[in-house]
Amino acid sequence: MFRVTTNGTLRTYRGNLAKASWNQYYAMNTVLTGRRFNSFSEDPALAAQSFRVHAASARNEFQRKTSESAIHKFESAQASLQEIADQYNTALDQAEQGVDGSKSSAREEIGKTLLNTAEGMVKTLNAKYGDKFVFAGANGEEAPFELKDGKLYFRGIDMATQDPDELAKLEEWSKESTYVDIGLGLQLDENEQVIPSTAFNTAISGAGLLGFGTYEDGSPKDIISLTAQLGQLLVDSAADGSDKMNEADQEKANALFDKMQESYSAFNSNRAELDTKAQFLKSNDTRLTSTGDTLTEQYESLDRVDLADALSTFVYAQYSYNAALRVGNNVLSQSFIDYMS
Known part of the structure; x- marks a missing residue:
């Protein structure tokens, strides 16, 4: 005859009760965390x-x-360039009036307006985004532009320089890069340098946007220097009080005005390239957002439980635990009577 002792029954009961308690705790924790x-x-x-x-x-x-x-x-750069475009369009209108043989009083006023416009454009180009200068290229710590004596300087070099070494330096600065990872498969080459096609260059060089160097006649290529030089010429030509500019000044003024229009076309072309990059960023951001939503759905399907199923499991585990508690006394009592008989 197989005899079941009270101690044996108690051990079995305790084991089953502990299991029921653990199942209830685990089911409750699953409901609370949702994992x-x-x-x-x-x-x-x-x-x-x-x-x-x-x-x-x-x-x-x-x-x-x-x-x-x-x-x-x-977007900050685009807003600044739009402001410059508005300022420059006004300057072109003023310049056209200034070179058409206006009287000295009008020429002087127009000249001062052009000089102020040039100063205003420099301030716009020295705008900041956060704590960095937007148009400083890879060196965003220092203001990139300075207008001095009718000449525009970028990091201390005259934008209308004809010195080969300085031109080479401006060329280098105009092509600076600050690469960031925006999901294009960032990779490095054998020299531990970023492969350009796998990252995005966020550096914006004002020297590259405005253009630098001179035309064949020695006129600067950037729109700010041209505006400042024409403005100063108009002011100087009005100093003698004559109604018209002398022939030499008139010829020089006409040449500067023509170059202002030519340089503006080059500026707009460079600006269009920046707009294209900005549009690419927005399209890429849309892709990243969509990818993020997909990944969120994936890890939620892996990590998260169905709440209805989790609640059902918890209710069943709780019922089992309570049932184990209720029958405990009966089981132990029956085992003791069987042992005594």
């Missing part, structure tokens, strides 16, 4: 898959925030 697992050991395969998706999501979010910052910078 399918809380440690790697619970489901190694699912946890590894979830880790990969979470890592991809974190990387995508970093890229999206980087892209968003770049978008704001380029």
Whole structure:
């Protein structure tokens, strides 16, 4: 005859009760956290898959925030360039009046207006986004432009220089790069340098936008120097009080005005390139946002439980635990009577 002792029954009961208690706790914790697992050991395969998706999501979010910052910078640049375009269009209208043989009083007033416009454009180009100068290229710590004696300087070099070494330096600065990762598959070459096609260059060089150097006749190529020089010429030509400019000044004024229009076309072409880059950033940001939404759906499907199923499991586990408590006394009492008989 097989005899069941009270101690044996008690041990079995305690084990089953502990299991029911653990099941209830685990089911309750699942409802509270909404997670399918809380440690790697619970489901190694699912946890590894979830880790990969979470890592991809974190990387995508970093890229999206980087892209968003770049978008704001380029929007700031576009706003500044639009302001410069408005200022310059006004300057062109003023310049046209100034070179048409206006009287001395009008020429002087127009000349001063052009000089003020040139100063205003320099201030616009020295605008900041955050704590960095927008048009300073890769060196955003210092104001890039300075207008002095009718000459525009970029990082201390005359934009209308004819010195080969200085021109080479301006050329280098106009092509500076500050690469950021916006989800284009960032890679480095064998020299640990960023491969340009795998990153985005956020550097905006004012020297590249305005143009530098001189035309064949020695006139500067940038619109600000041209505006300042024509303004100063009009002021100087009005100093003698004559109604018309002398022939030499008139010829020089006409040449500067022609170059102002020619340089403006080049400026608009460079500005269009910046607009294209800004549009690419926005399109790429849309892609990153869509990718982020997809990754969120993926890791939620891996990590999250169906709440209805979790609640059903919890209710069943709670019922089982309460039932175990209720029958405990009966089980122990019956086992003791059987033993005594």
